Amino acid sequence: MPSPPTMPSPPTLAPPSPRPAWNTNCNLVVTHPLLSVLESCASFRRLLQLQALLTVSGLASNRFPASRLLAFCALSDPPRLAHAAAVLAQCTEGPNAYMLATMMRGFLRAGKPTHALTLFRRVLRDRLAVDARTIVFAVKAAATSSSPTEAIHCVAFKRGFIGQSVLAGNALVHMYTSSMLLPDARKLFDEMADRDVVSWTTLIDGYARGGLPDEAWRVFCRMVVAESVWPNEVTLVAAASAAGQMGLLGLGRTVHQCIVESGGRMSVNLENALVDMFGKCGCVAAAKEVFDGMPIKDVYSWTSMVSAYAKCGDLENAAKLFKEIPNRNVVSWSCMVAAYSHANMPDEAIRIFNDMIAAGVEPIDATLVSVLSACAQLCSLDVGTWLYDTYIVSHKVELTPNLSNAFIDMFAKCGDVGAASRLFSNMEDKNVVSWNTMIMAHGLHGQPEEALHLFQEFKGNGILPDEATYIGVLSACSHGGLVSEGRCHFKEMKIVYGIEPRAEHYACMIDLLGKVGLLQEAFEVARSMPVGADEAGWGALLNACRMHGNVEIGKCAADKLAGLDPSDSGIYVLMSQIYASKSKWGQVKMLRTVMRDRRVKKNPGCSSIEVDGKCHEFLVADVSHVHSEDIYAALGNIYLHSKAEGSGVSFYCGPCTQFLPQNLEFFSIGENEVLQCVSVPQGGEGFLGTNPTGTGTDGDSVYKFLYGDQARFFDDEIRPELRHSKTGTVAMASAGENCNASQFYITLRDDMDYLDKHTNSFI
Numbered sequence: 001m002p003s004p005p006t007m008p009s010p011p012t013l014a015p016p017s018p019r020p021a022w023n024t025n026c027n028l029v030v031t032h033p034l035l036s037v038l039e040s041c042a043s044f045r046r047l048l049q050l051q052a053l054l055t056v057s058g059l060a061s062n063r064f065p066a067s068r069l070l071a072f073c074a075l076s077d078p079p080r081l082a083h084a085a086a087v088l089a090q091c092t093e094g095p096n097a098y099m100l101a102t103m104m105r106g107f108l109r110a111g112k113p114t115h116a117l118t119l120f121r122r123v124l125r126d127r128l129a130v131d132a133r134t135i136v137f138a139v140k141a142a143a144t145s146s147s148p149t150e151a152i153h154c155v156a157f158k159r160g161f162i163g164q165s166v167l168a169g170n171a172l173v174h175m176y177t178s179s180m181l182l183p184d185a186r187k188l189f190d191e192m193a194d195r196d197v198v199s200w201t202t203l204i205d206g207y208a209r210g211g212l213p214d215e216a217w218r219v220f221c222r223m224v225v226a227e228s229v230w231p232n233e234v235t236l237v238a239a240a241s242a243a244g245q246m247g248l249l250g251l252g253r254t255v256h257q258c259i260v261e262s263g264g265r266m267s268v269n270l271e272n273a274l275v276d277m278f279g280k281c282g283c284v285a286a287a288k289e290v291f292d293g294m295p296i297k298d299v300y301s302w303t304s305m306v307s308a309y310a311k312c313g314d315l316e317n318a319a320k321l322f323k324e325i326p327n328r329n330v331v332s333w334s335c336m337v338a339a340y341s342h343a344n345m346p347d348e349a350i351r352i353f354n355d356m357i358a359a360g361v362e363p364i365d366a367t368l369v370s371v372l373s374a375c376a377q378l379c380s381l382d383v384g385t386w387l388y389d390t391y392i393v394s395h396k397v398e399l400t401p402n403l404s405n406a407f408i409d410m411f412a413k414c415g416d417v418g419a420a421s422r423l424f425s426n427m428e429d430k431n432v433v434s435w436n437t438m439i440m441a442h443g444l445h446g447q448p449e450e451a452l453h454l455f456q457e458f459k460g461n462g463i464l465p466d467e468a469t470y471i472g473v474l475s476a477c478s479h480g481g482l483v484s485e486g487r488c489h490f491k492e493m494k495i496v497y498g499i500e501p502r503a504e505h506y507a508c509m510i511d512l513l514g515k516v517g518l519l520q521e522a523f524e525v526a527r528s529m530p531v532g533a534d535e536a537g538w539g540a541l542l543n544a545c546r547m548h549g550n551v552e553i554g555k556c557a558a559d560k561l562a563g564l565d566p567s568d569s570g571i572y573v574l575m576s577q578i579y580a581s582k583s584k585w586g587q588v589k590m591l592r593t594v595m596r597d598r599r600v601k602k603n604p605g606c607s608s609i610e611v612d613g614k615c616h617e618f619l620v621a622d623v624s625h626v627h628s629e630d631i632y633a634a635l636g637n638i639y640l641h642s643k644a645e646g647s648g649v650s651f652y653c654g655p656c657t658q659f660l661p662q663n664l665e666f667f668s669i670g671e672n673e674v675l676q677c678v679s680v681p682q683g684g685e686g687f688l689g690t691n692p693t694g695t696g697t698d699g700d701s702v703y704k705f706l707y708g709d710q711a712r713f714f715d716d717e718i719r720p721e722l723r724h725s726k727t728g729t730v731a732m733a734s735a736g737e738n739c740n741a742s743q744f745y746i747t748l749r750d751d752m753d754y755l756d757k758h759t760n761s762f763i
Contacts, residue, residue, distance in 0.1 A: 021075075062091075067102065070088055100134055135152065169189075205235075211245070216241075256274060275305055284309060306325075333367065337371060346378045424437075439476065443476030452485060467504075474489060514543070526538060545557060572595050
């Protein structure tokens with residue numbers, strides 16, 4: 001009789017090696033020699049050998065050995081999912097919850113969430129045992145594959161995991177916060193019987209990321225004070241983010257104190273969060289103290305410190321630190337672009353953006369949002385259109401709702417409201433900012449009917465208007481002079497939507513009423529404001545008084561403005577124009593004296609023009625441009641053409657000392673004795689002049705054309721010691737006392753003293 005087959009003796013086993021990466025079960029104790037070797041297996045070839053031995057010994061079909069083989073195949077790098085599926089199929093006892101969860105985890109690690117969900121459906125269909133880990137992996141699979149996650153919540157609820165498993169509850173709360181379904185996350189959180197630090201942290205972080213920092217802080221305080229749960233590092237990062245968003249330094253210092261009391265060494269992420277928080281709270285000294293004390297700094301550390309400087313308006317140190325960043329990434333560049341854009345330095349913002357492109361760094365949507373803001377400030381339509389064609393049309397950057405809003409705003413402010421409207425119409429996910437931007441665009445371009453029609457469509461879509469919406473609506477009413485509509489919407493915002501009017505809304509109403517001549521009603525609106533009108537409100541009223549020549553109310557508005565900002569030259573200029581319209585020249589002169597005594601200076605006029613995507617800016621009588629000589633030569637040619645057409649207008653806009661010699665023939669009058677020039681008062685501003693009689697004594701400035709008698713603003717500067725005795729004498733012929741509506745000229749020969757009696761000012 002043949003003897004039974006002899007089982008091969010187990011090989012001599014070496015001492016177990018360190019635990020490999022796939023073996024994440026630290027609490028597992030294995031005593032079987034062969035399975036102990038399996039726990040330390042680190043290569044697939046070795047696994048096949050061990051699986052063969054387990055198969056021969058009859059252990060491979062049992063659940064526990066099969067589960068360990070499955071764990072290696074599913075969790076090793078790279079995963080062996082086909083082999084794992086074969087092991088799962090050969091388990092005679094059937095898979096348990098642990099094996100199914102391990103297989104689902106393997107699918108997730110391999111980037112196959114739909115396969116994980118298919119396996120979960122099989123679990124439900126076959127009524128197999130499910131544990132909390134299975135629910136967790138199902139939630140992750142549903143979130144990754146954009147599948148309905150509410151079904152997983154339903155399964156967890158029916159099987160009692162909500163009240164029994166903190167692990168499953170945490171996964172579901174995280175699922176809702178990740179989708180920004182914060183009310184659902186809070187409801188589920190409140191239903192959980194037990195909560196750990198992860199539960200609290202997940203909800204706090206969700207509120208912080210969802211733009212609800214005050215709610216995040218309330219949950220944090222409840223966690224630490226009421227529930228006595230000590231925060232971990234992730235909790236503190238979320239709390240620091242909430243404090244930074246609110247800009248409350250006291251709360252920020254509380255977070256810092258919690259970190260100090262917890263002891264231990266801070267990670268780079270936590271230190272970065274502190275630098276960012278102190279920067280947003282305006283305490284750059286505390287941010288720098290944390291930054292300087294960091295033993296290890298990554299690119300986000302540097303970027304957070306740059307942002308802190310920029311937030312406090314210290315762009316010089318921000319730029320200096322930016323240059324010191326070892327490995328600048330797109331976030332660093334975007335931070336610097338945003339800093340210049342927010343500081344109303346659009347030229348610098350675009351320059352940094354160009355440097356970024358030259359450095360080979362591709363922009364993200366946040367970068368383009370800041371650059372588009374700079375384009376809107378410069379009215380640089382060419383650059384904005386290039387950005388759209390280069391990054392949106394070519395699909396290099398995804399057109400997110402925020403980026404769409406930035407493009408709409410840029411197109412509108414650059415004058416292309418048609419492009420803004422087309423982009424708005426093509427948006428699939430319009431948010432309240434989208435509607436607000438487009439309503440404001442129509443109002444800005446004198447299309448109040450379109451703005452109000454869009455507002456009605458906006459309300460019909462079920463989106464609730466906010467404060468910014470009504471600023472756009474009331475501004476559109478103001479531009480169109482729609483008084484009844486403006487009154488209606490001003491009442492509607494509070495009565496229907498519970499929006500308390502702010503200073504900006506009152507300013508729009510004051511501007512609306514003032515423009516149509518209802519000055520007394522506008523004055524009452526300004527006086528009835530709960531917190532008092534600001535510069536915008538009183539400024540709108542003062543401008544309305546200038547339009548309608550109301551001295552009494554204008555003086556009251558000017559006094560209020562002077563109390564708010566006595567250095568604002570516009571107050572004195574507008575009030576002077578009101579007095580001048582009523583021929584109150586003594587009051588005009590008094591205001592001029594007050595301006596001089598208070599050292600109030602009027603800012604020079606400024607114009608800009610975009611040529612080939614580059615914005616050129618000019619001040620009055622500016623010669624700083626590299627092509628100034630060519631520009632003034634072209635202006636001379638324009639003069640020749642206007643003279644040939646018989647317009648009778650003589651003008652010269654350059655400083656008379658630099659370009660006059662080459663232009664003398666353009667301005668000679670009479671018998672080549674006098675060269676007529678532009679009137680250049682002491683402030684350095686240039687004015688066009690006319691010379692209908694050819695005497696040089698009866699010219700009017702463009703100020704006179706624009707403002708009539710209000711042009712009489714500048715005092716005489718009498719220089720009696722100067723005479724018309726030499727060639728090149730510059731003088732001003734005036735029609736009356738203290739009147740700048742006159743003509744400057746230069747004598748072209750000696751001994752012209754007969755002109756002394758016709759002039760009142762010499763240069």
